[in-house]
Amino acid sequence: MSPILVFVDHDHGTPKKVSNQIITAARQRGGGEVHVLLMGEGAGAGAAQAGAHGATTAYVWEAGEVAEYATEPAVAGLVAALEASGATTVLYPADPFMSDVVGRAAVRTDGGVVTDVVDLTLDGTEMVGTKPIFGGAMISRCKVRGGRPAFYGVAANAFAAEESGGGPPEVVPLEVDLDDTATRTRVVEVVEQSAGGRPEMTEAGVIVAGGRGLGDAEGFRLVEQLADVLDGAVGASRAATDAGWYPHQHQIGQTGKTVAPQLYIGAGISGAIQHRAGMQTAQTIVAINKDADAPLFAIADFGVVGDLHKILPPLIEELAARKG
Numbered sequence: 001m002s003p004i005l006v007f008v009d010h011d012h013g014t015p016k017k018v019s020n021q022i023i024t025a026a027r028q029r030g031g032g033e034v035h036v037l038l039m040g041e042g043a044g045a046g047a048a049q050a051g052a053h054g055a056t057t058a059y060v061w062e063a064g065e066v067a068e069y070a071t072e073p074a075v076a077g078l079v080a081a082l083e084a085s086g087a088t089t090v091l092y093p094a095d096p097f098m099s100d101v102v103g104r105a106a107v108r109t110d111g112g113v114v115t116d117v118v119d120l121t122l123d124g125t126e127m128v129g130t131k132p133i134f135g136g137a138m139i140s141r142c143k144v145r146g147g148r149p150a151f152y153g154v155a156a157n158a159f160a161a162e163e164s165g166g167g168p169p170e171v172v173p174l175e176v177d178l179d180d181t182a183t184r185t186r187v188v189e190v191v192e193q194s195a196g197g198r199p200e201m202t203e204a205g206v207i208v209a210g211g212r213g214l215g216d217a218e219g220f221r222l223v224e225q226l227a228d229v230l231d232g233a234v235g236a237s238r239a240a241t242d243a244g245w246y247p248h249q250h251q252i253g254q255t256g257k258t259v260a261p262q263l264y265i266g267a268g269i270s271g272a273i274q275h276r277a278g279m280q281t282a283q284t285i286v287a288i289n290k291d292a293d294a295p296l297f298a299i300a301d302f303g304v305v306g307d308l309h310k311i312l313p314p315l316i317e318e319l320a321a322r323k324g
Contacts, residue, residue: 094155292305
């Protein structure tokens, strides 16, 4: 059986949690060896951690062409790794950058793409991805037919990351031939998005999320204050982001990000099925809403019925005092 190739997303050489989750899933459910691809600044440093989660071979490309976000060179690197590894199945984090690169690579290799996978199984030697459809109301099982390269975009936190006890992988420097089309776009500036020093949602252990019940954008100040005192991330419902109260990249749910923190606090969020699809695997769920019939209470471990504008300030004050 050919190896499975995992396209690793990393932060200056530290694989993100979702990448470790996908490597673990590939090892446990793939039925063969797991190879990984790391590109960009610090890529080589990430190989050891990938090996700790089960990768046996790491293709590393740390060239200047992929030091910053650059789609065409990354596509060339992914295609080169696919050829070098002999893999016919690629797993990748279903985030915007990876999806941008994979979509082009699939066209170039005549492959097929299955997005937003939450489970993986084998049908013989072929991978099958499970994904929710129609807002989570139904589940579909999809695979790429016809012997084509198969690309599966895996949702964050669909699997747990577990170390395998294995040693460092064999590191293979990746050789990539870039033609003129791969270098026609040049990154001239990168502006880091201000996140207030908070952790990224898919990596956070604590998430405080706000919804329509906050009343307006100003209400998110309370959400941010509670998140900061808990060293957590800030999330939002689709209603809140559509209203322009908070940036869309903080949206949790079917059309946003999937999260699985140890603690999720939903303030003023009713808990529509689309939102619950993105956070219901949180270990502890706290719902705060003045509507006692809000659906989020149905899956909450703790619920507080009342006006969040009266509940959150003393809660923040008490937590800050205990934190010192």
